[in-house]
Amino acid sequence: MTKGAAIYGAGGHGRVVASILLACKTPILGFFDDQEPTDQTILGSPVLGSTKDIPRYSDRITAGYLAIGDNIERAKAFKALARESVPMPPLVHPSATVEADAELGQGTVVCMGALVATGVTTGRGCIINTGASVDHESILGDFVHLAPRAVAAGRVTIDELTFVAMGVAIAQGLKIGRLAAIGANAVVLRDVPSGSKIVGVHH
Numbered sequence: 001m002t003k004g005a006a007i008y009g010a011g012g013h014g015r016v017v018a019s020i021l022l023a024c025k026t027p028i029l030g031f032f033d034d035q036e037p038t039d040q041t042i043l044g045s046p047v048l049g050s051t052k053d054i055p056r057y058s059d060r061i062t063a064g065y066l067a068i069g070d071n072i073e074r075a076k077a078f079k080a081l082a083r084e085s086v087p088m089p090p091l092v093h094p095s096a097t098v099e100a101d102a103e104l105g106q107g108t109v110v111c112m113g114a115l116v117a118t119g120v121t122t123g124r125g126c127i128i129n130t131g132a133s134v135d136h137e138s139i140l141g142d143f144v145h146l147a148p149r150a151v152a153a154g155r156v157t158i159d160e161l162t163f164v165a166m167g168v169a170i171a172q173g174l175k176i177g178r179l180a181a182i183g184a185n186a187v188v189l190r191d192v193p194s195g196s197k198i199v200g201v202h203h
Helices: 012-023 051-057 071-083
Strands: 004-008 028-032 045-049 061-066
Touching: 004 012, 004 051, 004 071, 012 028, 012 061, 028 051, 045 051, 051 071, 061 071
Parallel strands: 004 028, 004 061, 028 045
Antiparallel strands: none
């Protein structure tokens, strides 16, 4: 009986997660998605069904990987997989750098060329996207998404469900609240309250 990794989410980020698994030479069982049609394959792997179909494959799933860019939807997917007792180890692209003492939370994905420095801690289900950088002793809460080329300097704290868009630069030691959204190429020079939407230079 064929066994392999299950990817939850068959959209664009699903392709990214699949490519990481392929680069890690990890067998892929297939994709699960509540919206995408099942009559398709992605990078050679089939879309098997929705989250409701996961129990049918439970004896064939070696691990589950979250592949949804939206933070709130990814949190829901995490809970769905957890209910089915699917293991969700962190996933790191071979070209990424994760220091030995960094701690990656369950279901966190570190993409191509990203950097996770010494003393960094992430929560569950984070995305550190292509070329993003998280410097020393920073803390990411559950379901934070750092988009491509986003940079968090040392000792930054980013609370749960916050989205940091591509090219953002966050200065050292700042605190970013939960459910915040920081727009592309913003420069953050002071703390960001929870629920805030930030663009441009925040000082």
